[in-house]
Amino acid sequence: MGGKQLRLxxxxxTPGGLTTAQIMNWTGQVxxxxxxxxxxxxxxxxxxxxxxxxxxGDDETAIGGVRCYIGxxxxxxxxxxxxxxxxxxxxxxxxxxSTDENLTKGHIRYLEARLxxxxxxxxxxxxxxxTQPPRAPLPEADRSxxxxxxxxxxxxxxxxxxxxxxxxxxxxTTSAAAAQISPVFSLVNTKxxxxxxxxxxxxxxxMLAGSTxxxxxxxxxxxxxxxxxxxxxxxxxxxKLVANGTIIVTDGHGRLTRDVVFSSPSTAGAIALGxxxxxxxxxxxxxxxxxxxxxxxGVEDSIPV
Numbered sequence: 001m002g003g004k005q006l007r008l009x010x011x012x013x014t015p016g017g018l019t020t021a022q023i024m025n026w027t028g029q030v031x032x033x034x035x036x037x038x039x040x041x042x043x044x045x046x047x048x049x050x051x052x053x054x055x056x057g058d059d060e061t062a063i064g065g066v067r068c069y070i071g072x073x074x075x076x077x078x079x080x081x082x083x084x085x086x087x088x089x090x091x092x093x094x095x096x097x098s099t100d101e102n103l104t105k106g107h108i109r110y111l112e113a114r115l116x117x118x119x120x121x122x123x124x125x126x127x128x129x130x131t132q133p134p135r136a137p138l139p140e141a142d143r144s145x146x147x148x149x150x151x152x153x154x155x156x157x158x159x160x161x162x163x164x165x166x167x168x169x170x171x172x173t174t175s176a177a178a179a180q181i182s183p184v185f186s187l188v189n190t191k192x193x194x195x196x197x198x199x200x201x202x203x204x205x206x207m208l209a210g211s212t213x214x215x216x217x218x219x220x221x222x223x224x225x226x227x228x229x230x231x232x233x234x235x236x237x238x239x240k241l242v243a244n245g246t247i248i249v250t251d252g253h254g255r256l257t258r259d260v261v262f263s264s265p266s267t268a269g270a271i272a273l274g275x276x277x278x279x280x281x282x283x284x285x286x287x288x289x290x291x292x293x294x295x296x297x298g299v300e301d302s303i304p305v
Contacts, residue, residue: 006159011040021160026152027102031095032160038084038093047077050104051097052111054164055083055090055128062126063244068164069128070119072112074105089128094162096153109136110146118150118165123258125164126244168201168259184208185265185283185291187272193253196272198283200291204261205279207268213247213254214274227276234270241271265291 004023011018018033018040033041041047053076055069067089073079076095083090096111097103103111113135119127138146150165158166182200196211217235238254241247247254262268265279273282280292 004155006156008159012037019160021156022099023152023156027098027100028149028152028156029097029099030153030156030160031097032162033093035084035091035093038080041093041095042077042080046097047080047095048075049097049101050074050108051076051095052108052115053080053096054094054115054162055087056092056094056125056162056164057090059089059126060240061244063246064124064126064163066125066164067128068119068125070112070115070164071129072108074108094157094160106136106138107142107146109133110138110143111149114146114150115153115165118154118167122163122165122167124166124261166202168206182291182294183285183287183289185285185294187269187277187283189273192273194272196256196268198265198268200295205263205265205268207256207260207262207272209256209258211256211272213256213272215249215252215254217270217274230270230276234267234274234276237267238271238274 007022007024009020011020016034018037019031021030021032022028029046031041031044031046050073052070052072055071057067058065059067069083069087069090071079071083076097080093080095113133116127116129116132119125120132154165154167157164181202185198187196187198188194192214194213196213197208198211199206199208217231217238219231238247241260242249242254246256246258246260248257249255260268262271265283266277267279269277269279269282280295281290283291285291285294
């Protein structure tokens with residue numbers, strides 16, 4: 001994937017407020033705002049067109065700590081007014097329309113179905129949609145255009161902090177993509193029965209589905225206050241992953257049912273081992289290279305001569 005130029009505009013001049021986003025030479029337009037910005041958002045002409053939208057809200061019990069609803073409408077503003085009255089969970093909205101006003105009912109139904117498919121596959125949010133709608137039948141050329149539209153959304157939404165459809169690709173297809181995906185790193189402890197695998201993909205450290213980890217994080221009461229606080233945080237995260245089905249515990253061990261993104265390799269290692277971990281050393285590739293060494297590759301060569 002080559003470079004892309006994104007244009008972000010903070011409508012009210014404040015981070016997190018009403019924001020418009022576009023990619024150069026792409027007809028799509030994305031608007032993002034807080035629920036408290038809804039009145040201003042609904043006055044914009046872009047929301048009075050056909051489009052798709054995402055409603056997002058924090059929820060500690062949901063996968064990824066976020067609940068998400070994906071919908072479509074021929075008049076997005078009218079639909080959002082209805083959701084303002086009838087859906088309580090959301091505190092942020094993302095609206096996706098087209099600057100050339102060429103999106104039809106068939107196009108937005110197709111986009112809605114594709115976004116729900118990707119959100120289900122990515123498993124980064126708790127999806128509120130009760131069903132998976134079928135893709136609307138479109139001519140081949142229109143399907144190609146809409147798939148390209150979705151590709152651009154997979155770039156622009158994470159920039160806005162929305163990872164609902166951010167799918168981890170299993171294998172890079174080009175040398176440029178290869179620069180964004182690490183080797184597979186392992187964390188093995190036979191005494192604890194741990195056999196975990198992880199990769200860094202697009203800057204995110206991801207423990208892979210099928211990894212075997214501990215059933216619980218060890219008790220923290222016998223440690224110093226600072227260490228005990230860290231262990232309590234690890235325990236809470238482990239318990240949350242068990243509660244939402246990400247970790248299944250059987251025969252005294254845990255197993256990941258999906259890929260999980262962690263804030264750091266050390267946090268991933270702590271969840272795997274049930275204790276503190278220096279992830280930059282503990283995660284090791286097949287050639288015995290540590291994650292820390294791989295992460296620092298080329299640094300010495302970058303020193304100017």
